[in-house]
Amino acid sequence: MAQGHEVLGLSRSAETARIAGDRRAVQAASCDPAILANTELVFLCTPVGMMLPTLTRLRPHLSPTTVLTDVGSVKAFVVEAIAPLWPNFVGGHPMAGTAETGIMAAQLGLFCDRPYVITPTESTPPAALSLVQEVVQSLGANLYTTTPALHDQAVAWISHLPILVSAGLITACMSEPNSQIQALAQAFASTGFKDTSRVGGGNPELGRMVAQFNRTALLNSLTVYHTQLEKLKELIKAEKWDDLELILTKNQAERPKFLD
Amino acid sequence: MAQGHEVLGLSRSAETARIAGDRRAVQAASCDPAILANTELVFLCTPVGMMLPTLTRLRPHLSPTTVLTDVGSVKAFVVEAIAPLWPNFVGGHPMAGTAETGIMAAQLGLFCDRPYVITPTESTPPAALSLVQEVVQSLGANLYTTTPALHDQAVAWISHLPILVSAGLITACMSEPNSQIQALAQAFASTGFKDTSRVGGGNPELGRMVAQFNRTALLNSLTVYHTQLEKLKELIKAEKWDDLELILTKNQAERPKFLD
Numbered sequence: 001m002a003q004g005h006e007v008l009g010l011s012r013s014a015e016t017a018r019i020a021g022d023r024r025a026v027q028a029a030s031c032d033p034a035i036l037a038n039t040e041l042v043f044l045c046t047p048v049g050m051m052l053p054t055l056t057r058l059r060p061h062l063s064p065t066t067v068l069t070d071v072g073s074v075k076a077f078v079v080e081a082i083a084p085l086w087p088n089f090v091g092g093h094p095m096a097g098t099a100e101t102g103i104m105a106a107q108l109g110l111f112c113d114r115p116y117v118i119t120p121t122e123s124t125p126p127a128a129l130s131l132v133q134e135v136v137q138s139l140g141a142n143l144y145t146t147t148p149a150l151h152d153q154a155v156a157w158i159s160h161l162p163i164l165v166s167a168g169l170i171t172a173c174m175s176e177p178n179s180q181i182q183a184l185a186q187a188f189a190s191t192g193f194k195d196t197s198r199v200g201g202g203n204p205e206l207g208r209m210v211a212q213f214n215r216t217a218l219l220n221s222l223t224v225y226h227t228q229l230e231k232l233k234e235l236i237k238a239e240k241w242d243d244l245e246l247i248l249t250k251n252q253a254e255r256p257k258f259l260d
Numbered sequence: 261m262a263q264g265h266e267v268l269g270l271s272r273s274a275e276t277a278r279i280a281g282d283r284r285a286v287q288a289a290s291c292d293p294a295i296l297a298n299t300e301l302v303f304l305c306t307p308v309g310m311m312l313p314t315l316t317r318l319r320p321h322l323s324p325t326t327v328l329t330d331v332g333s334v335k336a337f338v339v340e341a342i343a344p345l346w347p348n349f350v351g352g353h354p355m356a357g358t359a360e361t362g363i364m365a366a367q368l369g370l371f372c373d374r375p376y377v378i379t380p381t382e383s384t385p386p387a388a389l390s391l392v393q394e395v396v397q398s399l400g401a402n403l404y405t406t407t408p409a410l411h412d413q414a415v416a417w418i419s420h421l422p423i424l425v426s427a428g429l430i431t432a433c434m435s436e437p438n439s440q441i442q443a444l445a446q447a448f449a450s451t452g453f454k455d456t457s458r459v460g461g462g463n464p465e466l467g468r469m470v471a472q473f474n475r476t477a478l479l480n481s482l483t484v485y486h487t488q489l490e491k492l493k494e495l496i497k498a499e500k501w502d503d504l505e506l507i508l509t510k511n512q513a514e515r516p517k518f519l520d
Contacts, residue, residue, distance in 0.1 A: 095448055115448055146444060154444035157433045162456035164496075168489035169425050170511040173417045173518070175484055184406060184414035188355055188375055189518035195455040196422035201515030204508035211496045211504055222493050224435055226486075229428035233482050236424075236471045244471055248464035251430040255461030258433070258449035 003138040008035050010058075016103045025106040033061040041131055043092075044070040044082075048213045052081045059085065067128040073155065074213040075119040075148035083123065090132045091119040091148060093155075094141065109140070116141035119148040149217075156217035158258065160210040161225060164218070166200025167207065169193075263398040268295050270318075276363045285366040293321040301391055303352075304330040304342075308473045312341045319345065327388040333415065334473040335379040335408035343381065350392045351379040351408060353415075354401065369400070376401035379408040409477075416477035418518065420470040421485060424478070426460025427467065429453075 009020045009029030017029035028035065036042055036058060046054045051070055062068075069092045072078045079091040096114035098105060116136045120129045129145075136143050146154075173193075176182045200207075211218055235244045269280045269289030277289035288295065296302055296318060306314045311330060322328075329352045332338045339351040356374035358365060376396045380389045389405075396403050406414075433453075436442045460467075471478055495504045 095450065144444065144447065146440070150441055150444060153441045154448055157436060157445040158449040158453040161432065162429060162452045164489070164492055165425055165429050166456050167508060167511050168485055168492055169422060170515055171488040171507060172421065172481065172485040174514050175488060176417060181410055181413045184404065184410060185417040186518050187404065188414055189418040190355060192422045192459045193418040193518055195458050196426050197515055198455050199452045201511045204505050204512055207508040208501055208505040212501050215496060219493065219496060221432065225428055225432040226489070228431040228435060229424070229486070232424055232428055233479065236475060236479060241468050241472050245464050245468040247431060248427060248467040251427055251461045252464055254434050255430055255457055258446050258453055
């Protein structure tokens with residue numbers, strides 16, 4: 001709305017639709033899919049596993065010229081599921097948001113200066129692609145256009161692998177059988193444990209979802225991770241301290257490339 | 261000083277000694293080990309690898325009744341190195357501090373309400389143990405008394421293992437050979453990568469030090485971690501999503517035990 005678009009909302013919940021209107025997140029909102037009849041562009045914002053059933057319900061209400069996009073955090077699964085049913089589809093992944101969910105988390109300028117990835121394929125209609133790119137740019141987001149497979153492997157590295165690496169840390173610490181050591185570990189844990197375990201101790205449904213819908217890329221990342229960790233372990237076993245410090249020094253230099 | 265103790269400082273650097281006095285961190289400071297001649301209790305605050313050579317230099321200046329303690333973050337290595345040379349020794353590990361080092365990081369109340377671990381052995385003189393416990397308690401720290409081995413395994417879990425787990429994440433992400441995926445990963449990385457990679461991308465000397473001086477406990481933790489991560493990977497391979505979510509749900513419930 002702030003960019004001059006007319007924004008309509010469709011929700012399963014009448015209460016959500018009412019609040020969306022009250023908070024001026026949309027011009028109008030409804031529980032009736034008929035509200036989408038004359039829309040140019042529809043954003044599918046359900047969990048990844050619900051996109052296909054949702055589209056099946058919405059489909060009879062959409063005009064064939066309507067462009068469909070989504071905001072799911074995995075792309076190959078979504079594109080392969082949706083595009084055959086709705087050719088006028090462009091996969092999308094806005095990388096913004098807070099730990100909050102639901103309509104109360106709506107925020108003006110949420111996408112501003114954040115990455116927004118679109119993943120067209122060879123069969124994506126050029127006009128559909130242009131429309132989504134245009135709208136994304138109007139939000140002030142940083143637009144990236146890539147393939148579903150490249151997107152999925154990139155997010156596996158920096159978003160989904162950390163969840164598993166971090167989850168393994170918690171289960172490993174909890175598996176200590178000596179109750180004295182367990183109690184001391186819990187008493188001594190500080191910022192190092194806190195930060196490294198954060199995403200592995202987060203929303204279990206999110207962890208399940210990324211594993212389920214980005215399985216291939218995540219398994220690939222886990223295999224490489226395993227190899228890298230074994231290399232570090234071998235250096236420690238062999239007491240090759242200079243080699244270990246060299247890798248840690250490289251890590252310290254490389255990490256900022258991911259954080260600019 | 262704030263607790264009524266008379267505090268003296270010994271540094272290799274005259275500048276550090278001067279600043280320590282100026283900042284009133286000590287009553288007096290010097291570069292001359294003779295300043296320690298009549299001390300009741302000496303805190304050895306060098307890096308772990310420097311403790312033995314430091315004691316060798318100080319030893320001629322200490323009275324046989326002087327109690328020695330240290331602030332190193334590993335204990336079996338230190339206790340085994342120091343106790344034979346100075347029987348009146350009690351290993352210690354104050355779990356406080358900031359990312360800053362040096363005299364400018366001196367802070368009143370630094371140890372207040374933080375864990376302070378002491379690791380006596382069967383041959384530690386009871387009077388030496390009592391003195392260190394008494395001083396630690398006067399600082400308002402939370403005193404834990406345990407063995408060097410139990411201490412080292414506990415800190416391996418929550419402090420040293422996270423460094424390696426996190427370091428492996430950075431080297432794994434950097435090892436992606438496809439430059440497009442590498443660039444996207446670097447562009448998309450956000451708080452999940454940032455937090456999980458923090459301690460693995462930190463001070464390389466610290467990482468080397470914990471691996472070198474807590475090698476056995478760390479290798480044990482890495483072996484258990486490997487088994488736990490493989491379990492998670494097998495669930496993903498076998499698409500056992502309910503089992504995976506169950507573990508992640510348990511993680512979410514268990515993690516706060518480490519953070520109270």
